[in-house]
Amino acid sequence: MSLFSKSSQRGILPGFGLTLGVTLFYFTLIVALPLLAMLYKSFNLGWADFWSIISSERAVATYRITVSAALLATLLNALFGMLLAWVLVRYEFPGKRLLDAVVDLPFALPTAVAGLALVTVFSANGWFGRYLEPLGIKIAYAPLGIALAMMFTSIPFVVRTVQPVLEDVATDVEEAARSLGATNWQIFANIIWPAIFPAFVAGCSLSFARSLGEFGAIVFISGNLPFETEVMSLLVFIRLDEYDYPAAAAIATVMLVIAFVMLFVTNSIQAWQLKYAERN
Structure with missing residues (x-):
């Protein structure tokens, strides 16, 4: 034995x-x-030089632009990614497999190609831009375009983390709750949402982290104007192009710290959710 x-x-x-x-x-x-x-x-820079680089006016502007655009992209991805995962799991319709395959397109498509495609569509003479800009909605070469590029490259993280968990949610539990008189909202809030919440948070955090480091798609649609549409990854590239490796490393370190803090917060939320679910 x-x-x-x-x-x-x-x-x-x-x-x-x-x-x-x-x-x-x-x-x-x-x-x-x-x-x-x-x-x-x-x-190796020393604290004084390191702080001087990361707290410069131009660097701080890139932090503000990058984080605000990443937050907007993550919020929109959280909404539309969740809806897209729900549609793919709960409904059958013509073209479903094609739509499911298209979700992974940002993973396979070079981000530079995505940036060129977005410029083609949303520039002043683009397919949609020619109608949006007269209405005062400027996307190409504006912060909104940065957020759109981030959305394009990071939405699969939300869909692909929520979708398999949603598929595993037992439908017989939902049917039992419905037979007892529960409304659709009560079923979602009390049965489905607690089950998919950890995966949803993980997908959103990955989407945010991916948005922070996006480069290829943003370079073409942002216009790269310092203090207006310049992001952190582009400033790192500029410093590398100037052979200022210590400055590039310093700014990249800030990006790394932000990503780690985001992942730590996400893991803390997931751990709290699991403990709460165990107690209840």
């Missing part, structure tokens, strides 16, 4: 030592070392 148990335990993860070693080597080589090199470059 003991031999059987020992054999079963070994069979849980065959080759654990080797696979763990390869995984840690890959993580160190691809993720940890570049991040450590960037942090090392930043710390």
Whole structure:
């Protein structure tokens, strides 16, 4: 019996030592070392120079533009991504598989191509821009265009994290609640929403983090005007193009800190939600 148990335990993860070693080597080589090199470059500046770079008027303007556009893009992705996941899971209609495949298009499409497509559609002489700009709605070469580019590249994160969880929600529980007189809103608020909330928060946080680091799509549609439509990733690129590597590393460090803080808040919310669900 003991031999059987020992054999079963070994069979849980065959080759654990080797696979763990390869995984840690890959993580160190691809993720940890570049991040450590960037942090090392930043710390070599000294606190005074580091603070001078990240608190400069131009840098602060890029923080404001990037974070505000990312927040707007995430809020819209949270709404439309949730609705899109709901439609794909709960309804059957012609072209459903095509729509499901199109959701992943931003993952496969080079972001520069996405930026060119958005400019073609929303510029002053574009398909939609020619009608929107006379109404005072300027998208291309404006902060709204930045948010739109971020939405395009990050909406799959919300859809693809919510969709599988929504598919696993047991419909018989909903039918039982409906038979007891629960309204559609009560079913959603008390049965569906608690089940998908952790995945929804995870998808929104990934969408926000992806928006912070977006570059290719934004470069073409933003106009790249300092203090108006210049984002953090573009300022990092400009500093690299000027061979000012310490300044680029300093600004990239700020982006890294913002992303880590966002992920920490997200994990805290998910942990609280799980504890709340266990208590109730």
